[in-house]
Amino acid sequence: MFDSNAFFKNRFSAHLKETSRYLHYIFNGHMAVAMLFFISAIAVYYQQWLANLPEDFPTALVVGIAFGLVASYSPVRTLLKEPDLVFLIAAESKMNAYFRNAMIYSFVIQLYLVLLVAAALGPLYSATYPERGGQVYLLTVSVMLVFKVWNLFANWWMLKVRAPGIRQTDLITRTLLSIAVFYFLINGDMILTAITTALYIIVFLYDYNVSRKQAGILWDLLVQKDLNRMQTFYRIANMATDVPHLKSKVKRRGWLTSIVSNVPFQNKHTFNYLYRITFVRSGDYLGMYVRLIIIGGLFIYFVPQLWMKVLFALLFMYMSSFQMMTLYHHHRTNMWLDLYPVENKLRKQAVLKWLYQLGIIQTVLFAVVFLPLQLYAGAGITLVGGLLFNYLFVNGYVKLKLV
Incomplete structure (x- = not known):
């Protein structure tokens, strides 16, 4: 019964x-x-x-x-x-x-x-x-x-x-x-x-x-x-670890796809193209990236102390890069990637390059937030510190984790 x-x-x-x-x-x-x-x-x-x-x-x-x-x-x-x-x-x-x-x-x-x-x-x-x-x-x-x-x-x-x-x-x-x-x-x-x-x-x-x-x-x-x-x-859990149960929705976003997919038509750029359009068309990565930029910009604008503004800028850069790392495993269940006539090492290089470029964009946008507040020193510190952090984090921590 x-x-x-x-x-x-x-x-x-x-x-x-x-x-x-x-x-x-x-x-x-x-x-x-x-x-x-x-x-x-x-x-x-x-x-x-x-x-x-x-x-x-x-x-x-x-x-x-x-x-x-x-x-x-x-x-x-x-x-x-x-x-x-x-x-x-x-x-x-x-x-x-x-x-x-x-x-x-x-x-x-x-x-x-x-x-x-x-x-x-x-x-x-x-x-x-x-x-x-x-x-x-x-x-x-x-x-x-x-x-x-x-x-x-x-x-x-x-x-x-x-x-x-x-x-x-x-x-x-x-x-x-x-x-x-x-x-x-x-x-x-x-x-x-x-x-x-x-x-x-x-x-x-x-x-x-x-x-x-x-x-x-x-x-x-x-x-x-x-x-x-x-x-x-x-x-939410995917921000901290790989979640195989996560179902991602694909959105067309034609105009944005045409912008980011502008790469040379060569074999060595295959994964550059793949991960760029995955970032744009997947229902998770682009939205998460934009939300972190907006929230981080609001913190930078409203927090009073200069050093806290810079720390929040670096913190949101870290969060974005850390969460975008899952992009590397997005196609883990797709067997067709193994059939590409492209060296597998180029796959890792494509992800690292794209994460580095995303970090540069985020750094520049955070530095721009300081300008209306006339905090030019903060803008310079954020720009230099953000670029240095982005380079070290992507080519250090992220590179070791992408296996």
Whole structure:
């Protein structure tokens, strides 16, 4: 006889084993060092900023938006896989215990986000409302947990609705109402808090009523959403180690491909062409590279001390080069590369050359960020130091790792 409770325990055990293996690489590798540096630097500047907090700073709005978004972000992790579309549909009536456990797991796994946001915004709340005790803030966090449970149930009910437009509208409505509830609560408007809470409950009951009218579970939707979340996790893990489960989407990007693929038509440039268009057309590398440049540029622009600006520039150069190293293994499962009439050593040289060129572009862009701030010395230090770091890192560390 099928036991869905035992089935969930087996599925959860396998899921935990797989994710913990990649988390070990993430938090024990170079990414952990970068994250520690980020958190330490942000904590220092956050404390300095709170010491000079403007009196008109909209704390209620900031905290209300953050709490509302955290409460509304309540996806249901079902841990379903593609074969379940065939083997579990017949046991749908016996899956109540499985989905109940999935709801509990989904809530518990998201508590880290609640604790993280509550801990980050606690000092801001205390600095703005020193007359309020810590118990008032803890009560607000407790309310956020209640709304998170409600949103979790509402999201589960709406997963029985096929139309994506209805699900999206419902999510936006609940998110806006959650933000309004916490804004009015933190602002001290209890009457408006009660009104917006009542409106939220109406939407909540509407979702329940809609779900009761649906024929059954949308297995394909549940499987697809869980696969998408796992792919997101794999992309993060891919920053620290090679992930064979990662599925990359290919995008055409014709105009950009025509620019980077402008290499001489010779055998020795075969891998130069291959890895350039892989970088551009793969769904991961280009986006990651651009995001790191934008985030790094924002840090350089807003961090006050000059030496910290330069350190952040070097840190983001390091992160980009480290993460782009996986480009070398992108075609590891493609047997056709072994048939190319090209020496294998040219493959490694092509990757090193492309990473070096990407590092030069990033260095120049980071140096340009200093110019509007009239920090010409910082621009020069970043340019010279970045080029030197890029050369040593690519031809030293990266070259040894590409095997």
